[in-house]
Amino acid sequence: MPEQTDELKKLTTIATDLGLSAELRTKAIQLIGGFGTHDALLVLLELAANEKLITEERDLALKHAREIIRSGH
Secondary structure, X not given: OHHHHHHHHHHHHHHHOOOXXXXXXXXXXXXXXXXXXXXHHHHHHHHHXXXXXXXXXXXXXXXXXXXXXXXXX
């Protein structure tokens, strides 16, 4: 589990790093969504609320958050 938490933290850093390309941030968001955990859900909701990210990234984070909620986490 700590391994997963570390990876989630690294992906969150990538997803919020505005110095990186939107493509890389988007990939990080998709990978976070793939975790399917409660922690990933919380991260995705934070990303969706982050006004510094572009709208498409925020929408993607919200989409993945919905999928986790539907799966029962």
